[in-house]
Amino acid sequence: MVRFFNVSFSYPRSAGVENINLYVKNGEFVFLTGPSGAGKSTVLKLIYLEEFPQRGNILLDGYNTQEITRKDIPYIRRKIGMVFQDFRLLRDRNVFENIAFALRIIGVRRSRINKRVLEILRDVGLSHKKLKMPQALSGGEQQRVAIARALVNEPFVILADEPTGNLDEENREEILALLHKINERGTSIIMATHNYEMAKKTGRRVIRIDKGKIIS
C-alpha cells in the first residue's frame, strides 16, 4: 500500500510536486502519466525515499515518512522494486550476477541465492541467457533482467520509471505483458510514462500529473 497525504516537495532550482494525494492499494497497477518535467519521477523518488516530503506524509506498507529515520531507508527499499528507463545494470558482471547482486548485498545465503535467481530468471524467460553480459542483450532483454532484479526480493510494489522509454514497439509490449503478469501475482505496480495513449489502452487506472499536480 502506498498512500500520499497532501505531499509537497520542491527542488531548490526546479519544480517538484504540490499537494499530492494518492492511494495505491495492494495489488493495484497504476500509471502515472504527464509530460516530461511534470513530476512523475519526483513522485517515484518520494516513494523510494530518495526525497522526503517537505509537507504532508507518505504511508508505505506500514511505514510513515514522518517517523522513519535514515537507518530505516535501506530496509524499506528492500521491499520496493525499482526499474528505470536506462536499466541500470552493472556492466562488469553477467545476467545471473546482476540479479544475484540484489540478494548478495542484503546478506542472503549463497545456496538460497542460486535457487532464487534461477527461479526468477525462469519467470522472466531468460534462463538461457544467464551467463551473458548485459551489453550482449537487446534492450528488451536488459529491461527484463532489470525487472527480475527488482522482483527478486519479493517487493510489495514495483516502481517503473519510463521502463519502455528506450524500447521499440515489440519490446514495449513484451515488457508491459511481463509487468501485467507480475501484477497478477499480487505485486503492486506504479509505472510512470509520458505515453498517455499506451496507458489508457491497458484499461488500468491512469493518474495524470501536470506541473506537479494531479489533474485526474
Added chain:
Amino acid sequence: MTWWYAVREGFANLRRARGSVWVSIITIALSLWLVGIFLIGAWNGWQVLQKLKDKLEMEVFLLDTVKVQDAYHIRKSLLKIPGVDSVKFVSKYDALQKFQKEFGENIIDILGENPLQSSFRIRLKKSFHTRVRVQKIMGQIKKLSGVEDVTYRYDLLKIIEKYLKIFFGIGISLGAIIAFISLLLISNTVRMAIVSRSEEIKVMRLLGATPQFIRRPFLVQGFYLGVFGGILSLFLLLVVIWAARHELSLQILNAREIFGFVMGWGIILGVLGSWRAIGKYLKEEI
C-alpha cells in the same frame, strides 16, 4: 556472509586500480620504513642512554658525628624513599682506600687525619632519572638527620635529557609528516576505487544495501593497503638491519616489538586513510 563480501570486494578494488594501489603500497612502505628506522635507532639510543643513566649515582655524605649504628638507621630510611633502588655504604676507610688507589697518595701522611666522609651511594630506579624526581628525592634525603650533603651529576642528566628530547622531537615530527603524506595517498587510492564504482554504489543504494555494507569493502581495501605496505616495509627494514650489521658491523639490537608496531601502524594508516576517503566522498551519497 556480508563480511566475506567485503573481504572479496576489498581485494577486487585492489585489482581494479593497480597503478595507484602500487603507489600507495610503496609510499606506505617507505613511510613505515622510515618510522621503523627511527624507532630502531631510538630504541638502541635509548638503551645506551639508559645504561649511562644507570651509572649515575647519588652520593649522600654523612656528618663525621654519625656512628655506625646511626648509619644503619639512615640506610633504612633511604631505602624507604620511593625511587631508591639500592644503597651502598662507603665508610671513611673505604673512601680513603679508593682515594689512595686513584691518586696514589696517602692523605693521612700529609694531613695527619682522614678528611674524607662516610657516604651512601644510591642507585635510582630507571624511571626516576628525571630532574624533577631527582630533586624531590634529594629534598627528602636532606631532611634526614646525620646527612651533611647530597650530590648528583645534574649537568650530565641535563645533557642526556636534552639530546633525548631532540632525538624524539625530530623522529616524531618526521614520522608525523610522512604518516600524513601516506594518509593522503591511501585516501586518494580509495577515493579512486569509490569513483570507479560509483555506478555500482548507486545501484546498491537503490537495492537497499546499508551504508555500512557499502563502506565496508573500502575500509577493507585500506586495511589491505596497510598490511601490504607493512610487509614491504618489514623487508626493507630487515635489509637495513642486515646491512648495518654486516657492512658497518654495528651492534644493532633486534626488536620484535618494533616490527609489530610498524605493522600495526601500517594498518591504522590504511584504515584511517580509507575512512577519510569514505567520509569525504561517500557520506553525502549514502
